[in-house]
Amino acid sequence: MSVFTGIKAEPEVDRSPIDLARVALEAIDVTPHVERRDSLKRSIDAKKAALERAQERLQSVNERIRDKREPDGVSIALALMEGADLPPPPTALEEEKEQLLLGIRELNRQVNDAHLLLRRPWDGLKKEITEAMAPVVHDIELQAQEITESIELLYAKTEALRRIVQTGPIDGVWQLMGELVIATRESRYVNSRVRFPVDPEILALNPLEPFKAMQARIPDEIDTPNPSWLRL
CATH class of the missing domain: 1.10.287 (Helix Hairpins)
Structure with a gap:
């Protein structure tokens, strides 16, 4: 044994x-x-x-x-x-x-x-010191990229919701996120997209009767905002 x-x-x-x-x-x-x-x-x-x-x-x-x-x-x-x-x-x-x-x-x-x-x-x-701090700098770059993508997704979500609801908070967040999206596109430190996907949970609302009655459909993607669009 x-x-x-x-x-x-x-x-x-x-x-x-x-x-x-x-x-x-x-x-x-x-x-x-x-x-x-x-x-x-x-x-x-x-x-x-x-x-x-x-x-x-x-x-x-x-x-x-x-x-x-x-x-x-x-x-x-x-x-x-x-x-x-x-x-x-x-x-x-x-x-x-x-x-x-x-x-x-x-x-x-x-x-x-x-x-x-x-x-x-x-x-x-x-x-x-700069060379020693490279891991921290790289981590900050990754965080900045993640935040950029989160901003893009939140902008897409609020833009989609503005097409079916009328409320001040959504308009305010939409405008803020749109301005941040434009700012990130001007930065060379993060990668930004041209079109942003809408949250699948929001898209899942499309088949519901209220939207069918209005013949309103939430789009799958949202375009990059234009500064002129953000004037409420």
Whole structure:
């Protein structure tokens, strides 16, 4: 006699879109994104410090150029005795000024570029979040499609009923659903139909005597509304 024993496997439960997104979000490593932001800040600070030094040096050079004094023999002799750099001639100061101006322009450009990047420091992280949230986005698209189809069917039902009953609530809902149908047709995010089927339960009323007496028949399908039709 054989005896089979074992643990019954738990049925696999499908994860909801938000659960799938949560798993993907938890797997995102934010470290490189934070480091990138911090690196941008450090880079800006370093460039601003260099820019400040360059501005100070430029001011000093401009002052010396304005003096328009050739290096005198005493200053040169003193520099030689102390082993210091010789006083630069005016032409050297002009060249240094041009170099400083070029450097300042470039530093300003780099600081501005870094500030532009720092205004949107999380673009890369948002891209990863968007990818992680794909199941939720897809679920929303499906819900939107279902709602669109429900609106179309409700419009068809109210349009059909308006042909056999006279009541304000039906007219009001018909107008609202018609406006929503038109709005969905203008959207590229949902698929809409040109003709909408009427509820079979409503169609089943066609053989009844009141409708036969009026020679009224509820149609199987209803056309897409025209905005001009919806004016009550």
